[in-house]
Amino acid sequence: MTQGTKIIASAHYVPSDIITNDDLAAIMDTDDAWIQAHTGIKERRISLQGENTSDLATQAARMALSQTDLKPEDIELIIVTTFTPDGLAPSTAALVQRNLKAEGAWAYDISTACSGFVFGMSTADKFIRSGVYKNALVISAEVNSKMMDFTDRTSTVFFGDGAAAMVLVADEEGGIVKGEEMHTIGDAEVVHSGRIQPLTEISAENYPKTDAFHQEGRQVFEEVVRLIPDHIVKFLGDRDLTPNDVDYFITHQANLRIIEAIAEAIDQPMEKFATNITKYGNTSSAGIGIGLDELNKKTDLTGKRVLLTGFGAGFTYGSLLLEF
Structure with missing residues (x-):
């Protein structure tokens, strides 16, 4: 049977600051009733403590790795999906690799906006299916707040910041x-x-x-x-x-x-x-x-x-x- 992929650990991390609809209503023309009626959103987490996208991604990755026997140096591939990167270069994934001290990995970003997690998982699955790689970290991380116009209620009220990480490993049974x-x-x-x-x-x-x-x-x-x-x-x-x-x-x-x-x-x-x-x-x-x-x-x-x-x-x- 062809080598496939399985998930052995998962985690997510969000900033500590909670921003309610009432908080947004204090700075723009909206209110809690309108936001909930149109979006279903009650609150969101916003990065107000200096955490950038690579920081959220690193936290989620560390939490996921802590659930496994793998050490950062064991990781072979790191894919970060984001359309709010720290910058154009170096990649956010490279910064995560540095933060984790995952010297054995190579790393890069995928930018397909809100579809990123699906594209990232698909991509990592192919690397593992090739037989060349035994494991990978897939991380989706966004600090959407830094890209918002806080006078634009039609966009800003929707968004929050957060990250999720998956540890993928080779599975001889064909994978999930x-x-x-x-x-x-x-x-x-x-x-x-x-x-x-x-x-x-x-x-x-x-x-x-x-x-x-x-x-x-x-x-x-x-x-x-x-x-x-x-x-x-x-x-x-x-x-x-x-x-x-x-x-x-x-x-x-x-x-x-x-x-x-x-x-x-x-x-x-x-x-x-x-x-x-x-x-x-x-x-x-x-x-x-x-x-x-x-x-x-x-x-x-x-x-x-x-x-x-x-x-x-x-x-x-x-x-x-x-x-x-």
Whole structure:
């Protein structure tokens, strides 16, 4: 049987500062009732103690590794998925490698926005399936708050900061990944963040500037509820499965109303959907990883099917079917 991948440990880490809807209402034109009605979010964690994306990622990785017999120097590959990196170079993954003192690993970032955890897990699975690598760390980490325009209530109220980490190892029994499908659709206007404009002249006044995160909320909602339910049904159908055959769904934690719309469209109860958005907000690529960690901690997943479905800016979307 082909060598596959299994998860031997998972963890998540969020900043200590809790920002409620009332806190946001104090600085922008919104209120708790509006935010909960439109998003389902009650509070979120925001990094206010100087922790950057690599710091959150490092904390989650250390927590996950502490549950195993592996030492940092045993790790062979570190993948960090983020669209809020510490900077363009060095990669956030390289900073995590340094922080962990994982001298035996090589590390790099994947940038597929809110689909990142699914893309990262898929990528690590291929490295391990190749037979060249025996283990990997997959970490999804975001400090979304540093990219927000706090005068823009249509975007800022959604987002929080957090990280999740998985320790993957080779499994001679074939592994837990039973299917995958990934898509990208080039779209730079509906959602964008951190854009840097090219020069128009050489001038001493030139200095790099980035734009804040922005989304066209209604268009995002409509695009997701149009694409994702059909994607899920087709993805499962191609594997002779239906949504009824899945024990748990973990979708991107974009908005509770979106998750509810997906559940309704595929005729599944919300009890089968892992959610953390009400307490953490939209943590971008970290949300699915946090959801998987929470589900793994409270539920015996032996013999269970779990479908991970990500969707995000780019536009990116995809699913990974796990059987434990």
